[in-house]
Structures are given as structure tokens and as C-alpha cells.
Amino acid sequence: MTPLPNLSRLPFSDDLGLGTRTGPGRSVNKDGTFNVRRVGVPVFRSYELYHSLITMGGFRFLGLLFLGFLVTNALFAAVYVGIGMDQFVRTGGNGPLDRMLDAFFFSAQTLTTVGYGHISPNSHLVSAVAALESLLGLLSFALATGLLYGRFSRPHAQMRFSRNGLVAPYRGITGFMFRFVNRRSNQLIEVEATVVFTFLEVESGLRRFVTLVLERSKINLFPTSWTVVHPIDEASPLHGLTDEDLRKARAEFIVLIKAFDDTFSQSIYQRTSYTAEEVLWGVRFRPMAAPGADGVLEMDVDLVDATETV
Amino acid sequence: MTPLPNLSRLPFSDDLGLGTRTGPGRSVNKDGTFNVRRVGVPVFRSYELYHSLITMGGFRFLGLLFLGFLVTNALFAAVYVGIGMDQFVRTGGNGPLDRMLDAFFFSAQTLTTVGYGHISPNSHLVSAVAALESLLGLLSFALATGLLYGRFSRPHAQMRFSRNGLVAPYRGITGFMFRFVNRRSNQLIEVEATVVFTFLEVESGLRRFVTLVLERSKINLFPTSWTVVHPIDEASPLHGLTDEDLRKARAEFIVLIKAFDDTFSQSIYQRTSYTAEEVLWGVRFRPMAAPGADGVLEMDVDLVDATETV
Amino acid sequence: MTPLPNLSRLPFSDDLGLGTRTGPGRSVNKDGTFNVRRVGVPVFRSYELYHSLITMGGFRFLGLLFLGFLVTNALFAAVYVGIGMDQFVRTGGNGPLDRMLDAFFFSAQTLTTVGYGHISPNSHLVSAVAALESLLGLLSFALATGLLYGRFSRPHAQMRFSRNGLVAPYRGITGFMFRFVNRRSNQLIEVEATVVFTFLEVESGLRRFVTLVLERSKINLFPTSWTVVHPIDEASPLHGLTDEDLRKARAEFIVLIKAFDDTFSQSIYQRTSYTAEEVLWGVRFRPMAAPGADGVLEMDVDLVDATETV
């Protein structure tokens, strides 16, 4: 079996930087990350801290904030108890637990700068530690403020891709196609698509990459959905191939989308890929948009995956 | 009637991504949004929260903040009343309303970290809830801070377009033209204009799109106003057409402006459109700028709509 | 006198968008702003607020903040006095001034959320107003925080241009040249220069614009200074002209600089211009940089204006 014989002299630049020795697994995951594991990196890397705090899950982030609040208060409470709770003006009970909890809550009231004053320092040493703690509190909440907002406002594309790529009829021939919608209300413009076809060459065991020619690779406005089409004409590397050929060659369609977010003035990028198993043959997409009763175009984003038999 | 016969073989890329089945209504609204309705999207979408909070009206946003403040305080007040107001040091009255209001205002003083201390926790349980509330308060105000400033500083073009497009005399022939000024004082540079002419093809019922050739499509500096002109020469798709032809074909001129904001180092985009009904024939723009008494050029932005009969 | 006869058929795009009817005054001021006055704009424009607050002078901005603080406190003090200062717990004197000042300082302690508590609400009405004030305080300081930091961190080029342009010897002929240094320590890369020569045409009274060909228009790295040179060869519009010709034609050299700030990942732009009066003839720039005692190149930024007779 010698499928894809016409690809033996591909230009280097088409491998996208993924390298030709990536093995039989997929190159790009469904969510756009690379299917690569990095080893030899230390567990804690200061230069990763910001990235981790911004990209970790929301509940984990809030849990971390809460934990940090508890631990900091516990540490300062230990210091206050060590100094002696008799150096405070306070009205609460005098058992060991009472003293510890009073120290803890005084710390919390200082760290958050709420400072009711019903517990207050009665010695210069306590005042000094409390001044330090309130300074630390302000700076910590400064960082937390930035992180919380940075997480909230981080630009990220919310393109929803059709679950499957299709090989479907297109203008008398067939074409490889997929489509996507913008799930967010922000207005995207100057949307560009690049599709790279990759497969494992039987003879060499190397991955080959070909950038596919698209019916159109850029749209200026993106109000509804976009069906990206690669026409399978005689010049196409897919010409004459079957579903089975693609599966055997562990083929994969890597999709790169670039757009400009009009609302926040930022370029956004999104990636996905379709493996041979994720490509359907003999079906086509059902239309997603039609003029409504009042003449305004209506787009049903739930239909992005909808196909029908040809 | 076969108007616009020379447009039957238009390149695909000229449809801007709007699609050819958009119906007889306008494609782009006057304010630059797309005339499309999205259906099938859930009412609450977490990935839309930031976008909504940034783009909603100012009074609605402030109302939402105020409401959030009231509701949060009411919830915590309920918790404090549930724990028992006897677990507080306070001097106020002892009726049910007094207790509830004291709980509410203690909550407000904790959430904002103002913490006067005239009402203060007198049990560890209350202290714990108050510590939690002050933490929540700091984080909420962190988000509110970011949102408030994000709204305030969001880059947005404030180009003021002339109310009408004109078909007016231009260098011996006529031209389609409109003009715009920058209402803000920020200095815009590298301003680019694209104008797409779209109409409903009688035979097919499809929308057609043609990018119009402009006298000039980019200016480096934008100190005053810019009159964008498409000369209606023999190569123009508008050549020989009348006002009535445009109205019948439900013609529309879609305008895309791109610029770089020199003050904030950001690219900004703005869109508008002129339907056939918004295009005037037989008038021309009156000049907006003239040297003042001291030789300095004076631009009257109020004149942006001003026309005079030819 | 017909100076500059070869410029009668200039392309339109060379006028940079400044227009040809700008009169005899300079087009671009020394600091890069446009020499245009806008009339017909209302005094207060909400869409200008952010821009004004970010770009106004530092002392004016701080004064405005201080004034806002005073006025807000005075307004709330008036409300508190209106409600009645007997509805407060306080220990101060009871004269009218004492009451007013106590109201004022209670307001200040609430707005800043410092909340000592030595003056504290003793009625639900006062508590409600104070809760509102602390909410307002947090939101106002949120905005002030953003503005203060926005002002502080705003990217702005700090290119220092030589006071004069020169017409000086250059490789056997002469050239129009100027130079500039980066006053900040941030590393600029991909620096581009555009120089447009403009003059008043005698016959038409219109301003003409020609983009000058430069020895080089872009440098990748910008460690020291850059002398931008337009060689006055036979193809140059300056060929054969004298100092007096330029002055009579009210000539001006408009300079546009674009660069990428490596430290903050932002594009920055800066403009300036040299009128005929600001161009020196018969002198040349003295070198600014020379290897120091240890072989490291030393650049003396004070020498940017330094010239010497040819």
C-alpha cells in the first residue's frame, strides 16, 4: 500500500514547528493544546506562578485564596499568642482557646483592615506587628485584586467548532469542511483560518504536513458562522483517498483560527484538530441561519454540529 | 429590469463573511452591529459575564452594584440575626427592627471594611462570619474595581459619521462619498477605510457584495475630517445607476474603518452602513475646516452632516 | 519665482491626511500634536472624560482628586448635619463649628473606610447614609486607583529629537538630517521613520506634500541614537533649493517615528516637525557615542543637539 505518494517532497515550513518525529498519536488535542509532555522541569518555577494562578480552575483559585487567608491569620495569631494576649485590650474570655481565637480574629481584622477596635493592641510590640500585618494585608489583597480581575478579563476565544469534519459534496466535487460559531457576543472581525493536513508516511515512519488550499482563508466580518472548505480537486493531497486510507495513515486535520476581538481590541487565536476518526463521509451540514419572521437573520448556534445524509 | 448586470461573477471574498442569504433587510446596523439574531443560546452563560458587565449601560451597571451590595448585606444580616444579636457588643435599641438594622449595618461596615467598632462581635462564631465577610468584601470590591475601571478605560472609537452618504460631483464625474470626524481628542493615525457595496440580485434572490475602489483608502494622520470618495467611473458597479435603482435593489454601503489610537497604543475599529434610503443625490458636503483669524486651521465638528445643493 | 516646479503632480496619499488647505502656519507642532483647533464641540463630553483625566498634568490631576475628596466630604457633612449631630456617638465640643467639623471628619473616615469609631452612628438613618458613603468611597477610590495607575503606566515614547534639522554634507552630496535618542531605558526595537516635506505652492496657495526617500527607513535595534538622512540627490525635491527658498515656501519637515517597546510589548508612535526656520545649513552633527576606556560604547545623550561648523 502506497497511499499519498505525491507528498514525498514537502516544504519544511509546512510542519508548523511540530516536527516530523511525533509518532502515531494526534499532534494537537481537541482543545488546541499540544500533545506533548515536558519532563525535566522543576515542580516549582517562579516564572510559572502568574500563568498558573491565571489559568487554574475558578474553584481551585478561590480555595487557594481562602487557604492563604487562613494560614496567614494562623501564623500571625501564633505570633500574637507568643507575645502574650495580655498585651491586648479585649473583653472576651480568658481560656486558652478564647485567647487563641481572639488572636486569630484580631489578625483577620487587621489583615482585611476592617479594624473594629473591640480587640486592639495595648503594647508597642503588638502595634508594630499589627502595622506590619496590615501592610502585608494591603499588598496581598492588591495582588489578589489583580489576579481576580486578570482571570476575569483574560481574552479568550470561545469559538465552538463542529464536533466533526466532513467530506461532503462541494460544487460538483467534494470538499473537506468544518464550521464554527462564536459563542460570545463580542464582535470578531478579520477572522483567518489555516488548515494543515498531516499523516504518517508508511515508508519513513515520519509525520508529513501539507497546508490545504481553502475556498477562502479570511473573512472580514463574522456575524454568524463560517464553514471552512478545502475543495478536493485534482491538486488536493486528499484527491482519490478514502476514509480507510486516512485512518490507516493516522491522518489529522490541524485547524488554526486567528481573529481580532472588536470589543476588547485584541488578537485572539484558537486551535483544534480533527483526526481521521472524527471525519464523517457522505453527510453535509444543515443550514444554521435563516431569515426570521421579521426579515432579520436568525442563527441557531445549537445547530453547529447538525448534519444530514446527502 | 436587469440592473447591475455586470456583477454576476463576483469573487467570494467580497461578501465580508456576511453570507449571501441575508434577505432584504440591512446587513449592518447604523451603529455597526450586525443585523443578526442568535437563537438557541442559554440565558446565562458564564463566558459572557465579563462582556455583559463591561458593555451594559452605566446606570444599569451601577444599579447592579448597588443591588449586589444590598442583597449581600441582607444575607449576612440574616445570618447574624440567626446567630443572635446578643452575641454583639452594641448600644442600639432592642426591638426586632433595631436588631435587624444593626445586623445589616454591621454587615455593611464589615463588607466595606470601614469597621467603626460601635457594633462589634462578642462571640467567636460572629467573629468567624465577620472575618469571612470582610474577605468576601475585599474580593468583591476587587472585582468591582477592575470592572469599573475596565468600563471606563475600554478603548472605543468615537468616529462621528455624516448622517447621509452622497452621490455628488467629483472631478468631472460623480462619486459616492461620506465623511467622518473623530469626536475624541485622542490622536488617531493610520486610518484605513473599506467600503463594500451590497444589493439583492433580482434573478437569484441572493445578496451580492462588491468592494468599492476608493480615491484613497488610507491616511497617515487624521487631524480633522476625512471625506471618503468612491469615484463612479466606468469601472464602478454604480456606473449608470439611479437613486431608484439602488432602492429597488435594496442596496447598502457597508463602511469599515480601522485606526490606531496614538494615545493608548491600541487598534480601534468602527463600522457603519448607508442604505439606499440614506444616500442623497444632487447635494455636496459643505467644508468643515478653514484657517481662523490667527492662521490656525479651525474645524467645526457640528458641520459633519452639512450639505448644500449643487 | 517658481520654486519647486517639479511637484505639481504629487500623489494624493502623500498629504498624510492633513489636507491641502491648511494655510501658511505649521501643520504639526514641535510636540507632535496637530496645529488644528476644533470648534463646535461641547465643553463637557462624557466620552472625553477618561482621556482628559489620563492626559492632564500631574499636579492638576492630584488637585482634582483632592478637590473631589473635599467636596464629597462637605456634601456628606451637610447631610449629617441636616440629620442632626445628636444622632452620633461622639465626644467632641458642641458648638456649631465643632458639629460641622465632626460631621466632616466622620465623613472622611467613612469615605476612606478608616473608621476609627470615636465618632460613630447612633441612629439607623445615619448608619444608612454612612453605608452608602462607604460604598461610594470604595467605588471612587477604585476609579482613582485605576486612573492613577493608568496615568503612571501609560506607554509613551520619550524620544528626544535634535532641536534642529540640518542640511549637511553626506557622502559627496548633501542631505537633510536630524537625529534622536531614546531618553528612557526601555529597549526599543523595529524603529521606523517617515519624513514628509511640505510647502505652500505659490500659484495655487495649496499645501503640497512629498514623502522623502531616506538612506534607511527602519532599524531593528535602537541602542544609541539614530541620525535619519534624506540624501539630496537629483531625484530629491530639495535639489537645488536654498535656505531662503524653503523659508519663502513656508516649508516644513514632518517626522513620524514608530517603534516597538520591548519592555512593555507595545507599539509606540511619536511625531515632530522642523520648519524651515528650524533647519540649519552648513553645520553637521558631532558624534554622540564612542568606545569608553573599557571598550564599552558610551553614548552622551546631552550631545543630541551638538553641531559643528563644516
Next chain:
Amino acid sequence: MTPLPNLSRLPFSDDLGLGTRTGPGRSVNKDGTFNVRRVGVPVFRSYELYHSLITMGGFRFLGLLFLGFLVTNALFAAVYVGIGMDQFVRTGGNGPLDRMLDAFFFSAQTLTTVGYGHISPNSHLVSAVAALESLLGLLSFALATGLLYGRFSRPHAQMRFSRNGLVAPYRGITGFMFRFVNRRSNQLIEVEATVVFTFLEVESGLRRFVTLVLERSKINLFPTSWTVVHPIDEASPLHGLTDEDLRKARAEFIVLIKAFDDTFSQSIYQRTSYTAEEVLWGVRFRPMAAPGADGVLEMDVDLVDATETV
């Protein structure tokens, strides 16, 4: 000795803006900064403040914040002591040190807005100074918040370059090569490399610069590592040169990397250089990536420097 004779007529633009009179020292330091010293600049420059505060070391920055906190409190304490500590409600001791420390801690509690209230103003003058101090505190912490977060979130490339450049076998000939990995987890795309070869010309004593032709100068995706290769074919300025030739000519390979950070939507730049002494001959890079047991590609970033004898 006349090495490199074919470089006498280099285009100007290849010097990257570094200038030809930079002397025998390296042009670009290992960390990408320029090997230039600026003289004649004043010690304090307001336009440098932000840049310094953002780029200084972390401990120095925190130390500066702490020092600022101490000094501000000391200054306000001096004012309060000057006014007289009898104008405060306080319960502490009455010795000179007690009074001074009470003033200091009252100041700290005001500046941080913690405001316990156990020390509180008992005169209008003290209240006025305290109101001013709390306003100053809020604005200072606003700036500190911004700076802290600005430092934390500042985009910076963390490319790790191989310690040495190599002249190693490449496709039948040899090539100059180096490689680098991204130490951070953020996903970089559209990575571009430029390599400029520079050396001291013997006859003129001037530095010459040549941009080297690369096997490929851009990769779309950057999941693992990239080995940048300049093939030393007959057209290469390195053709026929030896290690000793490069050292004598004080040769240097200047490397410019540009990429787009997919996580934060920002362009990032990084530079480095290899002097002749940092170039190894007769060794080649060992592979860094190989498919793991589960077929997923594994990259060992620790191997970036690893070479083996040819």
C-alpha cells in the same frame, strides 16, 4: 590576513541599528541587553520611575515599599507629636518614647485605613491631618497595587537558549546552529528568528553585519524546541572560515526571536548572542524529544545544552 573579503559592500540595513563603530567588545549581551553605557543622563528622571519600579529586583522593590511605609509613618508621627499627643484619645503610657510610638502606630493605622480606634483624634487639627493621611494612604496603595500587579503580570519571554552555538554537520555540509525551548507553559505561536553575523573588519576597524539565511525563519506552532540552522553553503559568509578566523575577527552571532503569546495575546521578543568563543565546532545537539511509553511525545528541557561528539 584578509578573512571575509567578500563582505566589503554590505547593505547598510544589516547593521540592525547597532552602528559600525562599536569597537571590539560584544554588541549584544548574553541576556539580550545592548552593550552600551549612556552618560549625561540625570540620576533622577521622572519618566524612568515607572520603568525602574517595574523592572527592579523583587526584594529591592519590596524593600522600597517597606521603607516608604516606615518613612511616611515617621513623617506623619513627627507632625502628630508636633501638634501634641494630648490632642488624642489614647490609653498608653506618657513617656516621650510612648508618645512617639503611639503617634507612629496611629499613623500606620490611618495610612492602611485599619483604624482600630483605640488611639483616635481628639481635636479638629488632628482629624484634618489624619483625613489627609488616609487619603494619601489610599492613593499610595493604589499605586503600589498597580505596580505589584504590573510587575507580576508583565509579559516576558522565558526562552531558554542553548549555552553554545554549534558549527555541526547539516545535510552533507555544515551549518551554524543553536536551539531554544520555552520554559513557561504558555503557548507560543508564530515564532520568528533572525540571526545576524557581525565581525570586526581588519582594514577599516569597522564592525560589519550580515543577516544569515536560515533553513527556516518562522514556525507556526512551538510545542517543543526549535533548532535554528544557517546552512554554511557556498553563498554563506561563513564558508571556508575556521574557528580561529572567527575568534580573530571578534565575530558574534546576534539572535532576535519574536513570538506571539497565545495565553495573554501579546507579542514577545527576546534576544541573545553567541561570540566566537561561545561557538563549539565538531559536536552536534543530542535529541531532546522522543515518544514516551504511551506514544505521547516527551521533551526533556534539561537537555537543551546537551551535545555529543560527531
